[in-house]
Amino acid sequence: MLLVVLELAGLAVFAASGALAAVRAQLDAFGVVVLGLTTALGGGVIRDVLLGVHPPASLRNLPYLVVPVVAALIVFAFHPQVARLRRAVLLADAVGLGLFTVSGTATALAMDVPAYTACLIGMTAGIGGGALRDLLLREIPLVLRREIYALAALAGAVVVVVGHRLAWPAGLVAVVGSVLVVLIRVVTLWRQWHAPVARGVER
Structure with a gap:
């Protein structure tokens, strides 16, 4: 039940x-x-394909389709108000990243995959949708640019795996993992920290 709630919120x-x-x-x-x-x-979808779940869970459950459609239509109808909430949108994106990373990692662990695989799948679940979005808009995906995005997701996935190994309560692990992802994203955006890039490259 917890995973379903996390995923719907992330959607x-x-x-x-x-x-x-x-x-x-x-x-x-x-x-x-x-x-x-x-x-x-x-x-x-990427997560389920990697785990061999066919068809993907999001295509077999109506709420997984209805929730994002409704959210998209609300944004379409009230986009001027939403656009003015730039900081809120960035925070919401960070929350979504945390929720999807945690649920993706937990789903992978439930299928008894190795710890490192669960971390990679959790990270991919968190960043996959945004990468596809950027590709459709003919932009370089955010995860490949200087912003610390994928690393934040990976940190949250590691927390989930460690909590699972230590048999911590699932709810506590989900909260801690999600909060860590959000904190890393918010702090790096606030401080304008970036991953290093190669120097001396002509554009």
Whole structure:
């Protein structure tokens, strides 16, 4: 039940993020919904494909489709108000990253995969939808740019794996892992910390 709640919350947040990016790219209503769905479901679909779950869970459960569609339509209808909430949107994206990373890692662990595999799958579940969103908009994915995004997800996944190995309560592990991801994202954005890039490269 906890995993379902986490995933639905993450779906809504990521769908809103994708929909807002689509509005900024001046896509029509259908395009906004498609990009919202892609951003919301992409990470989970990749996770399930890697774990051999066919068809992916998000395509077998109606709420997993309804929640992101509704979120995308709300953003489409009220995008001026949403666009003004830039900090809130960034925070929501960080929350979505944390929720999806935690649920993805926990799902992988439930299928008895090795710890390092669970970490990688959890990270991929968190960043996959956003990467697909950026590719559809013909942008370099955020995870490949200087911002500390994938590393934040990986840190949260490691916490989930460690908590699982130490037999901590699932709810506590989920909260700690998600909060860690959000804190890393918020602090790095606030302090404008970036991953290193190669120097002396001509553009």
